[in-house]
Amino acid sequence: MEQFTVRTKGEVHVLDLTPEVRKRVVASGVREGIACVFVAHSTCAITTLEFEPGLAEEDVPNALDRLFPRHGPGLQYGHERAWHDGNGHSHVRAAFLGPSVTLPVSDGQPVLGTWQQVVLVELDPHPRERTVCLQVVGS
C-alpha cells in the first residue's frame, strides 16, 4: 500500500490529490485493475470534483454549511456534549461524504474525466496533517 501526507487548512479545505494518485498508480505497474484512495480519519473525506476555485472554495463549503451546520437554533451535537472538541458536525459530514473513492485503472492509468479530480475534503475545524492511503489491485 502506498501512503502520502497532505497538510490542510481546516474546514472546509478541498485539495486535489490527482497528481499524486496518478503518479503512484502508474508506478504500481498495474495495467488493468482498481485503485482505492482512502483516508483513515473520521473528520475528512474523499470524493471526486471538478477542481476549480468556485466549486472547491465556495460551492462545496456552502453546501456543507447549509446541510450540516456547526451551530444553529435548536441544534446540539451529542458528540459535542461528550467530547467538547467542536467537531460533531465534521464527523457527520464525513460519514455522508465517505472515506474513499474507488476507480478503475486501465492501460496503466487511473480512469478520470478531464474535468474530474480526486479530492480530499478536510472537515475538521483545525488544520491537520492527513495520511492518504492508495491501494491498487489487478495485473
Place this chain on the structure above:
Amino acid sequence: MEQFTVRTKGEVHVLDLTPEVRKRVVASGVREGIACVFVAHSTCAITTLEFEPGLAEEDVPNALDRLFPRHGPGLQYGHERAWHDGNGHSHVRAAFLGPSVTLPVSDGQPVLGTWQQVVLVELDPHPRERTVCLQVVGS
C-alpha cells in the same frame, strides 16, 4: 476495462444499469472478486436504488432539488460566476453522491438485492451521452 454508453434526458434522470453490468460481469469470467462501476464525468453519479418510478422519477429528484437547489434566495454558485454553464448545483450534487459503486462478485454474478439496482443519476441540466466504465478484479 469494459465501457458502454447511455443517453440521458438531463437532470434528474435516473437510469438502471443493472442488465448491462450483470451481462458484462458474467462475461468477464471472474467468479469471486469485486466490480467497480464508475463514470468519468463530474456532473453525473452512480449509486444503488430500488429502480421504480416513484423513487427514480419523483423522490430522488425531489430530494436533490430540496437539498441542492439550482436557484434560491441568496443562493449563488461560485462555479456559475466563472463558467456560466448553469450547472454549479450539478457538480455539487455529483460530489455528494459520488462517481462509483463497488460491489462484490460471487459465483460469477454481481451481488445485488432483488429490489436493489445499480443506477446512473444524470445531474447535468442537459441531455448527455455518458460512458460507463466497469472494471472487474478477482479470479
Place this chain on the structure above:
Amino acid sequence: MEQFTVRTKGEVHVLDLTPEVRKRVVASGVREGIACVFVAHSTCAITTLEFEPGLAEEDVPNALDRLFPRHGPGLQYGHERAWHDGNGHSHVRAAFLGPSVTLPVSDGQPVLGTWQQVVLVELDPHPRERTVCLQVVGS
C-alpha cells in the same frame, strides 16, 4: 465471499461492523489488497463513523431526519403512493449514503483509523435481519 448477519432495531440504528470485518479480513489470508463491505438491501447503508453514542444515536439520526424527513408539510413520496410500505424516505437516504465501503488491506489487516469504524446504518422503519457481504481481493 464472506457473509454474516446482524439484527437491527429499525431506523435509525447504527451498528459497528468492525470486529467482524477485521476477523474475516485477517482470516482471508490476503496481505495486500482491497476489501469491499456491502449490503444487498435498498433501505440500509454502509459508511465509516467514529462509533460512539453521541454520533451513532443522536447526530447521524438527527441529520437524516432533518435532511430526508419521513413526514412534513407538502412532502409526499412517490414510492409511498405506489407501495404504501412507509419507507420512501428510507430508500432515498440509502441511495445518498451508499451500499458499500471499500477500504485497503495492508499487512493482512483492514486499514482504519483508531476512531474510525465501519458501520451499518439501518434506515428501514422496522427491525430487520441484514446480511453483510465482505469480499477481499489481493494477494
